[in-house]
Amino acid sequence: xxxxxxxxxxxxxxxxxxxxxxxxxxxxxxxxxxxxxxxxxxxxxxxxxxxxxxxxxxxxxxxxxxxxxxxxxxxxxxxxxxxxxxxxxxxxxxxxxxxxxxxxxxxxxxxxxxxxxxxxxxxxxxxxxxxxxxxxxxxxxxxxxxxxxxxx
Amino acid sequence: xxxxxxxxxxxxxxxxxxxxxxxxxxxxxxxxxxxxxxxxxxxxxxxxxxxxxxxxxxxxxxxxxxxxxxxxxxxxxxxxxxxxxxxxxxxxxxxxxxxxxxxxxxxxxxxxxxxxxxxxxxxxxxxxxxxxxxxxxxxxxxxxxxxxxxxxxxxxxxxxxxxxxxxxxxxxxxxxxxxxxxxxxxxxxxxxxxxxxxxxxxxxxxxxxxxxxxxxxxxxxxxxxxxxxxxxxxxxxxxxxxxxxxxxxxxxxxxxxxxxxxxxxxxxxxxxxxxxxxxxxxxxxxxxxxxxxxxxxxxxxxxxxxxxxxxxxxxxxxxxxxxxxxxxxxxxxxxxxxxxxxxxxxxxxxxxxxxxxxxxxxxxxxxxxxxxxxxxxxxxxxxxxxxxxxxxxxxxxxxxxxxxxxxxxxx
Numbered sequence: 001x002x003x004x005x006x007x008x009x010x011x012x013x014x015x016x017x018x019x020x021x022x023x024x025x026x027x028x029x030x031x032x033x034x035x036x037x038x039x040x041x042x043x044x045x046x047x048x049x050x051x052x053x054x055x056x057x058x059x060x061x062x063x064x065x066x067x068x069x070x071x072x073x074x075x076x077x078x079x080x081x082x083x084x085x086x087x088x089x090x091x092x093x094x095x096x097x098x099x100x101x102x103x104x105x106x107x108x109x110x111x112x113x114x115x116x117x118x119x120x121x122x123x124x125x126x127x128x129x130x131x132x133x134x135x136x137x138x139x140x141x142x143x144x145x146x147x148x149x150x151x152x
Numbered sequence: 153x154x155x156x157x158x159x160x161x162x163x164x165x166x167x168x169x170x171x172x173x174x175x176x177x178x179x180x181x182x183x184x185x186x187x188x189x190x191x192x193x194x195x196x197x198x199x200x201x202x203x204x205x206x207x208x209x210x211x212x213x214x215x216x217x218x219x220x221x222x223x224x225x226x227x228x229x230x231x232x233x234x235x236x237x238x239x240x241x242x243x244x245x246x247x248x249x250x251x252x253x254x255x256x257x258x259x260x261x262x263x264x265x266x267x268x269x270x271x272x273x274x275x276x277x278x279x280x281x282x283x284x285x286x287x288x289x290x291x292x293x294x295x296x297x298x299x300x301x302x303x304x305x306x307x308x309x310x311x312x313x314x315x316x317x318x319x320x321x322x323x324x325x326x327x328x329x330x331x332x333x334x335x336x337x338x339x340x341x342x343x344x345x346x347x348x349x350x351x352x353x354x355x356x357x358x359x360x361x362x363x364x365x366x367x368x369x370x371x372x373x374x375x376x377x378x379x380x381x382x383x384x385x386x387x388x389x390x391x392x393x394x395x396x397x398x399x400x401x402x403x404x405x406x407x408x409x410x411x412x413x414x415x416x417x418x419x420x421x422x423x424x425x426x427x428x429x430x431x432x433x434x435x436x437x438x439x440x441x442x443x444x445x446x447x448x449x450x451x452x453x454x455x456x457x458x459x460x461x462x463x464x465x466x467x468x469x470x471x472x473x474x475x476x477x478x479x480x481x482x483x484x485x486x487x488x489x490x491x492x493x494x495x496x497x498x499x500x501x502x503x504x505x506x507x508x509x510x511x512x513x514x515x516x517x518x519x520x521x522x523x524x525x526x527x528x529x530x531x532x533x534x535x536x537x538x539x540x541x542x543x544x545x546x547x548x549x550x551x552x553x554x555x556x557x558x559x560x561x562x563x
Contacts, residue, residue, distance in 0.1 A: 003557075008547075047518075049545035058546055061557035065444075067520070070170075071437040073198040075212045092209070094202065100516055101465040101474045102437060104524025104555065105546050110517070 001084035003146050004123070004130055006056040010140035013055035018044045020135030021059075024124055041113040045121040046132055047106070057132060057141060059121035060107050062086045068099035068108060068120075076118075085123055093117040157183075157249025159450055160238055162230045162388065164188035165197060166436055167254035167417030167443035169213060174447030176221050182451065185224040185246060187238060192278055193218065193225070198436065200281040201305040203312030210278070230255075233392035233413060250412050250450045253389060253400060254443060257382030257418035257434050262297065266358030272376045275306045284377070288313045291374035295319075295363045297355055299326040299343070303379040304468055307347050310377070318348040318371050320355050320363070330464070330475040334490065335497050335511045342471045342495075384419045384432050397421055399432040404456040406446035414450060416442035423459030425527070426477050426508055433462050463523060465516070471495065472516045477526050478509035489540035498540050505533040521546055528553055 019031065021044040026034035034042060046059035062085045068077045069086060076092035077099055079085070095116035099108045111119040124130040133143040159175065161168045164186050175182060196212035199205060218225055229241040237245040259274035261267065273284050288294075294310040296303050299321035307317045321328070325336030326343060343349045350365070355376070357364040363373045384399035395401045395409035399421030406414045406422075417439035421432045438460040448455035463476045478484075484503035490496070496514035500507050500522065506529050510522045522539075525532065532539065535548050546554075 047545065049547040050543060051545075051547045054547060056547065061555070063555075063557050067437065067523075070440040070444075073166075073196050073212070073436050075196065094199065096198070096467060097465045097472055097474065097516055098436065099520075101463060101476070101519050102523060103520035104527070105557075106518030106521040107546075108520070 001062070001146055002123075002143050003062055004059060004121070004133055005142050005144065006058060007140050007142065008054050008056040010138045011055045011057065012138060012140070013048055013050050014137065015048055016135045016137060017046060017057045017132035017141060018048055020131040021046050021121075024131035043109055043111050043113075043119055045107075045109065045119060047109075057136075058105055058107055059132065060086060060123075061105055062123070067102040067104065071098040071102040073098060086120075087122065088118060088120055090115075090117050090119075158247060159184045159250050159252070160246055160248035161186045161252045161254060162188075162238065163252075163254035163256060163417070163419075164190050164193050165254065165256055165417070165439070166212070167256075167439040167446075168252070169217070170440045170443030171252055171254065171416060171447035171450070172218075172221055172223060174444045175451045178448065178451040178453055180222070183224070184222070185226060185248075186218065187226045187228060187230045187240065187246065189227075189229050190277065191227065195278050197276065197278075198305075200278050201275065201309035201312075203285075203309060230388055231391065232388060233394070233410065236412070248412070250414065252443075252446050252450065253394075253408070253413065253415040253419060254417045254439075254446075255385045255388060255419045256439075258385045258387075259302075259378065259382055260380040262355075262378060262380065264355055264358060267378070269358055269360070269376075271360060271374060272358060272378060274378050275302060275309065276382065281309070284309070284375070285313060287375055288315060291315060293318070293361075293372040293374050295355065295358075295371060295373035295376045296347075296379055297376065298322075298379040298381065299349065299351075300329075300379070300381055301327070301464060301466055302381065303377075304343070304466060306377040306379045307343070308469065310375075311346060315375070316348075316372075317346075318350060318373070319343065320350045320353055320365065320371075322352070322354050324352050326468075327473075327475070330462075330479045331511065332480055332499065335473075335499070335513045338495055338497055338513050339468055339471070339473060342468055346469045382418065382434055384421065384434070386419070389415070389419070397430070399430075401430065402442075402457075404458075405449045405454070406442055406457055407449070414446040416446040422457060424461055425459040425529075426461045433460050435460075435462065435464060437463075461526060465519075471514060472512075474510075474512040474516045474519045476510040476519070476523055477501075477507075479511045481509050484508055485536075487536055487539060500536075500539055502532060502536055505531040507532055507539075518545065521549070525549065 076089040133141045195210040199210045294315040296319045400415040418434040445457040484501040489498040499511045501509040
């Protein structure tokens, strides 16, 4: 499977990835509408971190032995057999936050605008390249095949 | 270790399911039989207290999980392991080449007058929840004994059924073993908005319509839920001469003292990385991991259990609470963030440069980073004063400790 990786040397914390993520997960998929009508109830599924000169954008790593899948008591968090990605089912989620407790990257977020549920990167499911990667002007975010996982 | 015969699993909750998934990932054909007491196999135990759920919403895996994974089911109680067979209550023998005991925990019962009354329940299975629901019709007052994880969920359950709830706790605060004074007070204040909370007290006599407390106080109660906690279920292990201590003793491969017999989940005691000792850690993620490790070894692929530590996340009447590790330890350095107005309280305990425990009340965002730092034993000396700053994140984790999941090898 393909995963999103970051290269902190190239990241300038321009936050374009965050905007792209937000818009990609909005109803309208249009930047102005998304910000005018849906923001701030929209939650980007990635986090931009900065410390001194360093910065990067981090989102769900779709880990091999995913701690969130282990910790999920409802079965909402699970690994897709075909894709290998970790997916989250809003309908099943009860907002117990076991996944937030478990994710060592801290990239599972709360979505509390309707029912309280967890939310995270879905790799923009049906598109060729995730929106954040597509928006990154400096190739600090890359979308590439995981080594040794070609079979999966 | 390579399996050739028939795998038998006793139990059908998370450790069993995780073992089945792991075995099936590696081998589609090994015959697997599950022996279970649960009539409704598919529900997730932590969800039994949600009153507004349909049965469908309580499913952990889908309804066809066992059929799809080609698992035979036997509904009944396993009583003893003899030679290479499990003997059922009806004396039937079920032969195995490898056995996994995943029988979970048993609710702790108290020696109180009236505890065997018809109005006294425990809440760990869906049958318990269904029985309580039936019993609660036209009832007004409930008492929950114990203010921990199960106690809170029991109280929410009873509130959801429309009863007035009193919680009686022996200690001076809720979740007494994992909360400190301040977080205990915030949680207690929250509980008090929804239920009567009686601390430093205990029930000494349960009558049909009231409970009499140790100090003589009488509180109305039509139903009592005993929610002190659970202990590992050692019944079958003890009868079968399998080594037990507080839990079933297992090695790093989840093997018990008996040949070809494995154990996983709440019934075991396994390595606690914070104390270096083997103790029962009856939490969901540990059960899942142990089940997966046992499953892998049963399927013939050696895998070691690296150990775990106690941690929990619970929503207390809408207030999120996460505790990690030795969260009530008094011997380490305490790093605290507290905002009384917004009911946010965070604390980490640092010892020898490492975080050994943490508490998050009200704001639990990114708490998992702390779980990761505890697990990996990361030295936080250089940035410990920044761990609750707004900018804190995974970027603080030293590069050499960052996971391979972050950067591919070729970059």
